[in-house]
Amino acid sequence: MKADRRSFLSAAAGAGLAALPAAAAPSPAVQARYDKLDAILKQPVLKRQYFTAPVIIESVELLHLDGAYLCRVRSKDGAEGISVAHSTMNRLFPIFLKDVAPFFLGKDARELDLILEKVFIFGFNFRFSGLALGLPLATVEFAILEMLGRMAQKPVGELIGEVHHKEVGVYMATEWREKPVEESLKLIQGAVAEYDIHALKIKIGGLMFMTTDMYAEGPPGRTEKIVPLVRKTFGDKMALYADSNSFYTVPEAIRVGRLLEQYKFVYFEEPVKFDHIEEIKQVADTLTIPIANGEQDFDYYGFRWLMANDGLDIVQPDNYYFGGLIRSMKVARMAAAFGKTIVPHMSGGGLGFLYDVQFVSAAPNAGEHHEFKSFKTHVKYECKTAPMKVVNGKIKVPTGPGFGADLDPDWVKKHQPVRL
Incomplete structure (x- = not known):
């Protein structure tokens, strides 16, 4: 239960830990978690x-x-x-x-x-x-x-772990946060209709630094309107996820998180600035909806701190940005040691979907749904052991050698x- 998870630090380190100076030594309980995480990082991944x-x-x-x-x-x-x-x-x-x-x-x-x-x-x-x-x-x-x-x-999944998932559940990752709600909803419906999909991620908040207009905040009231509307449109059987791409302050993230909880969203991704780890923990400690982060991380520090201090529920290294599957698998192992989930961020087109499903196949603590945008690619390839289709919300993991795709010579x- 989330309440039990959140009580860990108060029981182990005292209610005043959050007020201690940043330079203060961790409590023995937290240090023990650091030691466990560091031991995991030293373990090789490649077989x-x-x-x-x-x-x-x-x-x-x-x-x-x-x-x-x-x-x-x-x-x-x-x-x-x-x-x-x-x-x-x-x-x-x-x-x-x-x-x-x-x-x-x-x-x-x-x-x-x-x-x-x-x-x-x-x-x-x-x-x-x-x-x-x-x-x-x-x-x-x-x-x-x-x-x-x-x-x-051997498939790559067997080189970096044991194959735990022969199929990978996916969610449709959508964009369009800069558009009015009605236009966004039509585009989202069109994206979902392309595939046999049962999970969806929407963008909430404004564009933050991802726009040439440094003051852009998106259409006023968009988040408050689209969250209930998406739930009403797709019904209770659709698993819904929300991503603010670091847009909110802590108070605003908590306010919006309460809205997501009300409409039964599965998790809240990047609720505050992605590298403000203390603020991520503040949001996670306050809300019951699971908090996800890690897409922008480029070293182990943020993951390590958040897991040692129980400030994150779902880790999301990007297999490209983070430097590959082996480094991401170490993050997955750290997460698994403390009952956390991994849902890697997926970027870049090409064969990103193929690299992602091979990785997820070998992660025992993988989430129920993983990022998917489409199978559209410039790459000329053939996959003989999997159809590269979404069937009942899942993609079959190729079992051929390597990543399972033969490039057109x-x-x-x-x-x-x-x-x-």
């Missing part, structure tokens, strides 16, 4: 037992065609893996080529966990933050996991290497 001999990475290429990118990794023994880059690679390819790819050359791919730690030190890469480093790093990692999966003849050949 080395499938690879008895070194897998030396000989080349890491970035390929380009019509404004989109692929990463191709090859080993000295001729194994190959290709990943599809996030759409933002068109701005980040210099970091990929100069600051990320060179570190992987000559490394044993079986040491992928360690490589993903040490690359932050290489060339002072830690000075890059967010997706500037995470996205190039994830792109290489996906290609390596694809290569290793094909070598072992003629299409791949059209891509040209990117040079600086």
